[in-house]
Amino acid sequence: MIPTNLKAMLTHPRLALALRLYIAGLFIYAGMVKINYSAEFAETIASYRMVPYWGVNAMAIIMPWIELIIGILLVGGVRVRSAIVVAGSFLVMFAVGIAVNLVWKAPIDCGCFHTLGETISWKTLMRDVIWVAMAVHVYRYDRIFRLELKIDWIAREM
Numbered sequence: 001m002i003p004t005n006l007k008a009m010l011t012h013p014r015l016a017l018a019l020r021l022y023i024a025g026l027f028i029y030a031g032m033v034k035i036n037y038s039a040e041f042a043e044t045i046a047s048y049r050m051v052p053y054w055g056v057n058a059m060a061i062i063m064p065w066i067e068l069i070i071g072i073l074l075v076g077g078v079r080v081r082s083a084i085v086v087a088g089s090f091l092v093m094f095a096v097g098i099a100v101n102l103v104w105k106a107p108i109d110c111g112c113f114h115t116l117g118e119t120i121s122w123k124t125l126m127r128d129v130i131w132v133a134m135a136v137h138v139y140r141y142d143r144i145f146r147l148e149l150k151i152d153w154i155a156r157e158m
Contacts (some may be wrong), residue, residue, distance in 0.1 A: 016142035024074035031068030044111030088135035095128040
């Protein structure tokens with residue numbers, strides 16, 4: 001059983017806001033890095049062996065833009081629940097890709113924040129699992145600084 005004070009702290013909307021902004025920063029940074037190096041990112045995607053060869057280039061071009069848009073939506077508080085579901089889905093997809101390749105003992109680069117250089121490890125997998133847990137927390141408890149709620153309130157007043 002969790003003490004009442006600890007439960008109140010863990011479920012507080014300000015913690016959810018902090019986690020939301022953290023995940024937003026991750027996605028904005030990751031997207032910005034990958035947008036500039038789509039050819040190298042395509043090689044990383046291909047090395048995971050989870051996407052058909054004909055879809056690798058399209059994914060390398062589209063995915064960083066989606067990450068950037070998700071991050072911007074999360075920072076702005078616009079469609080937070082939808083954006084965090086997409087972010088969480090991406091994080092689950094990344095974690096599964098890393099786990100599968102760790103089991104296969106494939107020595108590939110992560111492709112998370114730099115297109116080349118960081119080899120996947122169990123530490124990388126744990127980091128992604130923690131980020132998935134953060135996304136779930138944001139989905140459940142985020143209730144403050146949401147621009148969409150302000151816009152709805154203004155629209156009702158008119």
